[in-house]
Amino acid sequence: QVQLQESGPGLVKPSQTLFLTCTVSGGSISNDNYYWSWIRQPAGKGLEWIGRVYSSGSTNYNPSLKSRVTISVDTSKTRFSLKLTSVTAADTAIYYCARDNSGYDDYYYYYMDVWGTGTTVTVSS
Amino acid sequence: DIQMTQSPSSLSASVGDRVTITCRASQDIGYYLTWYQQKPGEVPKVLIYTASTLQSGVPSRFSGSGSGTDFTLTISSLQPEDVATYYCQKYNIAPFTFGPGTKVDLK
Numbered sequence: 001q002v003q004l005q006e007s008g009p010g011l012v013k014p015s016q017t018l019f020l021t022c023t024v025s026g027g028s029i030s031n032d033n034y035y036w037s038w039i040r041q042p043a044g045k046g047l048e049w050i051g052r053v054y055s056s057g058s059t060n061y062n063p064s065l066k067s068r069v070t071i072s073v074d075t076s077k078t079r080f081s082l083k084l085t086s087v088t089a090a091d092t093a094i095y096y097c098a099r100d101n102s103g104y105d106d107y108y109y110y111y112m113d114v115w116g117t118g119t120t121v122t123v124s125s
Numbered sequence: 126d127i128q129m130t131q132s133p134s135s136l137s138a139s140v141g142d143r144v145t146i147t148c149r150a151s152q153d154i155g156y157y158l159t160w161y162q163q164k165p166g167e168v169p170k171v172l173i174y175t176a177s178t179l180q181s182g183v184p185s186r187f188s189g190s191g192s193g194t195d196f197t198l199t200i201s202s203l204q205p206e207d208v209a210t211y212y213c214q215k216y217n218i219a220p221f222t223f224g225p226g227t228k229v230d231l232k
Contacts, residue, residue, distance in 0.1 A: 046223060046224075048223065062219075102216075109174045
């Protein structure tokens with residue numbers, strides 16, 4: 001049973017860089033054919049897709065954040081990370097990591113089927 | 126980029142009511158749509174993918190339909206445990222944008 005757990009600072013100062021890590025347990029990032037995603041949700045608001053990474057390092061990003069975001073996979077293949085630069089109060093949110101499950105079964109399917117519990121990040125001086 | 130909208134933004138219904146939520150894409154996305162349910166204090170859970178395929182373990186009172194730009198999530202008989210916010214998400218090409226959500230509660 002794959003489980004994901006986010007970790008990182010709960011408080012970041014404006015203009016600084018946010019680093020978050022998602023640790024994968026019960027499975028390996030490199031052994032399975034999955035993408036690994038980051039999503040965020042401001043308190044009381046909707047979900048925002050940030051981007052995703054494949055075990056090879058290939059990435060897709062949300063254009064609205066692309067200039068500030070980097071998602072990477074570490075060499076041990078048990079963690080993937082989010083780096084968000086020049087943060088502002090608008091980046092305050094719960095940040096989730098998730099596993100993308102996709103493939104073909106008559107049709108091309110896609111959904112995020114395993115989620116971390118989320119980590120709250122506040123941007124404030 | 127393709128924009129996703131949902132209507133209504135919130136609704137109140139009684140137990141046993143039929144509930145319909147609409148998701149609209151600003152461009153044709155084919156069948157590349159997933160629906161999620163997020164209960165208060167919980168992480169999202171996938172309900173339906175490829176617009177109409179029910180995820181294993183999801184009650185059959187949930188169904189999805191549509192293609193192209195207009196999609197529908199239907200709860201045939203609302204139950205108390207269905208109180209949640211429902212999100213659609215497109216996945217034809219990145220970015221995999223979510224709709225703004227529809228909050229469902231009990232009347």
